[in-house]
């Protein structure tokens with residue numbers, strides 16, 4: 001299970017190896033010797049049940065960290081970012097409906113009783129029970145160090161899928177993390193400021209103020225809705241002469257938007273979007289994205305100021321390097337019903353688990369959602385905590401589908417809870433109230449439970465902040 005994403009870091013590893021004084025040693029919870037390939041020594045907390053290393057601080061990793069018994073396990077998180085993002089509200093931060101810090105939770109702040117390293121995991125050695133990490137700090141980026149584990153949980157999520165479309169990585173903007181939300185917010189503001197400058201022709205204005213969203217799934221739809229709210233509620237006030245030139249288009253290869261929702265709700269959302277002037281372009285194959293255009297098989301080159309790309313997920317590079325059983329189509333790690341990672345002959349590793357977007361259960365594919373990651377993390381925390389007590393028979397994981405929700409703009413949402421109750425499908429303001437209150441109740445810290453409604457109120461009362469930072 002090893003291979004590097006950054007060849008340069010292997011070079012630095014070789015340099016470190018040639019300088020033995022840089023090696024430090026550590027005695028793990030089970031008195032195992034491990035080399036640490038940097039000056040940094042890892043902390044030993046001396047817990048009785050050994051070290052559980054969690055890879056990733058997303059929905060899977062963060063929920064697991066919260067629920068693990070930290071008195072008896074030495075819990076260590078390794079993730080390139082030191083915070084959790086509450087993704088269902090990420091679209092709102094792209095236009096300032098909410099501020100970024102309302103939807104993040106710092107990993108270390110949840111409990112003093114954990115260890116955290118800001119790094120990418122580069123490779124995993126299940127025989128030696130070690131992982132190789134590459135620092136993700138500005139001052140020593142790429143510096144390698146090893147950690148040992150007694151139990152390992154892989155929840156590194158997935159990357160955005162471009163389907164190999166030319167120019168997407170260079171010119172498109174994804175919506176996965178806070179940095180993406182910042183990019184989008186600044187780009188929209190840049191386009192408006194550009195269009196407002198003297199000497200800009202009407203043709204140029206129309207091109208800059210055309211915002212294209214590729215992908216009509218819940219993420220693309222929620223972002224389009226937020227953008228439309230922003231333009232109609234704030235930019236129309238600040239740039240009244242430009243609003244007539246502004247256009248939002250949603251492109252999808254499928255015949256409908258929100259395909260995973262009930263057909264009536266998808267139709268409802270389409271009608272609402274059309275009424276608000278958002279163009280829904282279904283059955284379109286995007287072939288290229290450029291700095292200032294989007295090219296498709298059906299429409300040819302269309303000028304635009306920004307392309308936001310949300311067409312699903314592809315495997316994390318770490319997962320690509322692992323020599324374990326994987327799903328043939330999605331390349332996600334294949335686990336058994338107990339979330340254990342399996343070798344290529346489908347024999348489970350007893351102490352290596354995977355959950356969230358990076359994995360899927362053999363013969364029981366579930367959607368890549370926060371709901372699934374969250375339920376799997378709750379299940380695994382219970383299994384691991386019960387192992388301390390040595391209690392009971394372990395039941396396999398079973399998923400309880402609670403349905404799906406999406407914001408569609410202007411105080412409206414669609415809620416499809418038909419898996420819970422056949423008739424529980426709703427579109428409109430009541431659904432919007434349900435959408436907002438359920439996500440608010442799911443946020444983690446008291447601080448964010450206060451900040452989020454406060455920002456919602458401020459947005460309503462004073463409008464969104466349009467500073468380009």
Ligand SMILES: Cc1cc2nc3c(=O)[nH]c(=O)nc-3n(C[C@H](O)[C@H](O)[C@H](O)COP(=O)(O)OP(=O)(O)OC[C@H]3O[C@@H](n4cnc5c(N)ncnc54)[C@H](O)[C@@H]3O)c2cc1C
Pocket residue numbers: 055056057058059060061078079080081087088089090091119120121122155156157158175176177219316318355356357358368369370371372373405
């Ligand atoms: C804008 C948006 C809105 C969404 N809305 C919803 C919703 O309303 N409902 C819903 O159910 N789902 C929603 N989702 C999907 C949901 O966010 C994902 O399914 C969920 O985040 C998956 O959790 P995860 O822990 O597997 O991965 P993630 O949450 O993506 O976390 C992965 C973690 O792994 C870290 N990582 C990456 N590579 C490495 C590495 N090499 N080593 C160590 N760590 C690594 C990352 O930094 C991150 O901390 C939304 C997603 C987005 C992007």
